[in-house]
Structures are given as C-alpha cells and as structure tokens.
Amino acid sequence: MSRRRVAIVTGGGRGIGAAVCERLASDGFAVAVNYARSADAAAGVVARIEENGGEARAFEADIADPAQAERLTVAVAESLGPPSVLINNAGMNSAAAARRQSPDEWDRIIGVNLSGAFYCSHFVLPHMYELGWGRIVFVSSPSGGRRPAPAVSAYSAAKAGLVGMTRSLAQEVARRGITVNAVMPGYVATDITASAGDAAVESLERSWPRIPAESVASTVAFLVGDDAADVSGEEIGVWRGGPVSI
Numbered sequence: 001m002s003r004r005r006v007a008i009v010t011g012g013g014r015g016i017g018a019a020v021c022e023r024l025a026s027d028g029f030a031v032a033v034n035y036a037r038s039a040d041a042a043a044g045v046v047a048r049i050e051e052n053g054g055e056a057r058a059f060e061a062d063i064a065d066p067a068q069a070e071r072l073t074v075a076v077a078e079s080l081g082p083p084s085v086l087i088n089n090a091g092m093n094s095a096a097a098a099r100r101q102s103p104d105e106w107d108r109i110i111g112v113n114l115s116g117a118f119y120c121s122h123f124v125l126p127h128m129y130e131l132g133w134g135r136i137v138f139v140s141s142p143s144g145g146r147r148p149a150p151a152v153s154a155y156s157a158a159k160a161g162l163v164g165m166t167r168s169l170a171q172e173v174a175r176r177g178i179t180v181n182a183v184m185p186g187y188v189a190t191d192i193t194a195s196a197g198d199a200a201v202e203s204l205e206r207s208w209p210r211i212p213a214e215s216v217a218s219t220v221a222f223l224v225g226d227d228a229a230d231v232s233g234e235e236i237g238v239w240r241g242g243p244v245s246i
C-alpha cells in the first residue's frame with residue numbers, strides 16, 4: 001500500500017464487523033471501529049489490533065442518526081486522517097410477520113440497515129473525492145433478493161435497497177477512482193442470526209453451510225485492495241455454493 005489509508009467499519013465491535021476491522025488492520029489500514037452501544041466490545045477489537053501491531057480507534061455513533069453519522073466522519077478525519085474506505089456493515093433485524101411488525105420497527109430496521117449506510121456514504125464521499133481514491137462496501141444479505149426468507153420484510157427491503165444503491169452509486173463515482181460493491185454473507189453464526197430465534201437458527205443451520213466471519217472479511221479485503229480497482233457495482237455472495245436444498 002503506497003499511502004496511509006483510513007477505513008471506517010460501522011458496527012465493528014463484534015461479529016462480521018470485528019473480523020473486518022482485524023483483517024483491514026493487518027492489511028495496513030488505520031481502522032475506525034464504529035460502535036453504537038458496547039464500548040467494551042469495540043475497545044476489545046482495538047486492543048487486539050494494537051497487540052498485533054496495527055492501528056485502530058473506537059468511535060461511538062448510532063449511524064441511523066444523520067447527525068451522528070456526520071460527527072463520526074469528522075471525528076475519524078480529525079484523529080486518524082481522511083477516510084478512504086467505508087465498510088457499511090452495521091445492521092439489525094427483528095423478525096416478525098408483516099401483519100405484526102409495527103411501523104416503528106419498520107422504520108428502525110430501514111434506518112439502521114439502509115438509511116444509515118447512505119448517511120455514512122454521504123459524509124465520507126467528499127473525502128474520497130478529494131483523495132481521488134475510495135472504496136465503499138455494503139454488507140447486504142441473500143434476503144435482499146437472491147434468497148428471500150419469510151417474516152423479514154423490512155430487513156429484506158433494506159438489504160435489497162443496498163444492492164440498488166451499490167449499482168447506482170458505482171456508476172456515479174466511476175470516474176473518481178472510487179469503487180462501490182456489496183457482499184452477501186450466507187450464514188455466519190452471530191448475534192444477529194441468534195436474535196432471529198431458535199426456529200430461524202435451526203432452519204439456517206439446516207439449509208446453509210455455516211461460514212466464518214473471516215471469510216466475509218477476506219472478500220471485503222479483496223474489494224478494498226488495489227487488485228479490485230476494476231470491480232465495481234457488483235454484489236458478491238460469500239457462501240459455499242449457496243443454500244443447500246432440503
């Protein structure tokens with residue numbers, strides 16, 4: 001890597017985000033570990049990165065709030081330098097039949113998974129324009145179109161929205177040295193999958209080969225590296241052959 005690069009990973013305190021933070025730090029990025037609630041978990045990720053000789057700092061922000069997304073970007077630029085990599089990983093889900101899901105819950109799921117990813121991109125893009133180089137990766141899901149599941153309308157809509165945003169934004173920034181891609185992890189056992197409940201976890205275990213968070217991290221590492229300079233507007237599934245027929 002010829003120049004210092006600063007990466008923001010939203011929701012970097014645990015799960016896939018934590019694996020992405022650790023991988024990007026080991027690839028030489030200075031990593032901003034964003035978290036919404038658990039300062040301890042984010043501090044743990046920072047400590048592990050520093051023990052391995054990397055550079056990282058934790059930044060609190062609820063990315064579903066545009067003012068906090070803006071403050072996050074400003075704080076990262078001031079303390080680590082202008083961000084040129086943004087991994088829009090933060091996500092949440094609350095499975096419910098459409099007839100039972102409240103409008104508030106719908107708004108929150110769309111707010112974190114879709115609007116938050118837009119807000120962070122919006123505030124980080126000016127830095128990328130100035131640097132003439134940038135990488136944005138959205139963490140979508142098979143639920144966003146390729147392999148929908150029942151009772152996750154809001155989550156599926158948000159994750160499909162990320163795919164639309166990937167394709168549009170990739171074209172918009174194509175001549176600026178900026179690439180925009182999405183990854184779709186198959187099944188990684190994390191808090192978000194556990195929160196779907198025992199029946200959903202059982203069904204995931206039956207139909208998807210479980211993959212480690214590090215597999216998603218290595219795909220992200222490829223997309224933000226120089227070797228992927230001409231890969232943009234793509235959605236890459238990270239799974240072993242897709243769902244297993246049962």
Ligand SMILES: NC(=O)c1ccc[n+]([C@@H]2O[C@H](COP(=O)([O-])OP(=O)(O)OC[C@H]3O[C@@H](n4cnc5c(N)ncnc54)[C@H](O)[C@@H]3O)[C@@H](O)[C@H]2O)c1
Nearest residue numbers: 011015016036062063089090091141185187188190191192
């Ligand atoms: N685990 C899977 O099988 C799977 C499959 C497909 C997609 N995904 C996606 O991968 C991403 C990471 O999920 P995970 O599996 O590691 O689960 P996770 O629950 O461990 O991680 C989600 C992270 O997002 C953070 N977060 C939630 N709301 C936030 C907010 N408002 N502001 C900032 N951070 C916030 C959480 O604190 C947490 O760190 C999510 O976008 C999820 O939808 C996961």
